Amino acid sequence: MPYTEATILEAHRFLTVVPFNIPHIAVRNSTIGGYNIKKGSQIWLNIWGLHHDETIWGDPENFRPERFLDDNDRVLTAEHRFRKCLLPFGTGRRVCVGKNLANNRLFLFLCSMLQRFEFNPEDGKTVEWDSKQMRFGLALSHKPYKMRFTPRNK
Ligand code: HEM
Known part of the structure; x- marks a missing residue:
């Protein structure tokens, strides 16, 4: 299911x-990309910045699963620049250590929910999205919003 897999990859990128x-913590003096890192320095990796870098993604603020598909609609391989970034x-x-468990769960959860429900915003409303308005912390979360889950068999 390439499109579902691409959607999960795009969600990882877009939401971070x-x-x-x-x-x-740097355990020894080292040099990365021309920068000298002293032993004992605290290193914070800006993954959100990497995932929203226009020079890599072109249109990072658009949620576009297709960016992870090739011309034959197959998911880009791990060697592709987008996958490496x-x-x-x-x-x-x-x-x-939970990477595989999390990805398996995300796939199963997304598929089983989409098989059973249609998701829509509250009647007459849209969910506004601004990636700079997320709740910041070790983990990012969106401010609360309401969705309508409609069983697909009704
Ligand atoms: C979408 C879900 C998840 C995301 C985005 C995520 C992300 C991360 C990130 C960015 C790190 C830091 C890696 C580093 O220091 O280079 C990490 C570490 C870790 N994660 Fe997750 N994680 C997820 C789910 C899980 C799950 C389900 C588990 C456990 C069942 C888990 C257990 C851990 C542990 C134990 C570490 C520390 C590993 C270490 O320092 O050696 N994570 N995770």
Whole structure:
């Protein structure tokens, strides 16, 4: 189900639930991208910035799952630049241990909900989206909004 998988990838990018990763400490003096990092420095990875960088994504403020599909509507492989620039679970030795569990759950949850319900905003309303108005914390969350879930068999 490539479009569903692409939608989950795009949701990871667009929402970036953990915007600044979990802070790390440099264990030795090192150089990254021309910057000298002193041993003991606290490192905050700006994943939200990476996921909303116009020079990478072109139109980062648009929710567009198609960006993760190739010309044959297959999900881009892990080698594609977009996939390499998508780091919702961090990267390297301390990458999220729940990554596979979370992705499996997201897929099953999304599919089973979409099979059973139609989702719509409250009657006559639209849900306004502004990624700069999220509730900030270790994890980002949207301010409350109301949705109508209608069983698909009715
Ligand atoms: C969409 C869901 C999730 C997101 C976006 C997410 C994101 C992250 C991120 C960004 C990190 C920091 C990685 C780093 O330091 O480089 C992390 C670490 C971690 N996550 Fe998740 N996570 C998710 C779900 C889960 C789940 C379901 C579990 C457990 C069942 C989990 C357990 C952990 C643990 C234990 C760490 C610390 C790993 C370490 O420091 O070695 N996460 N997660």
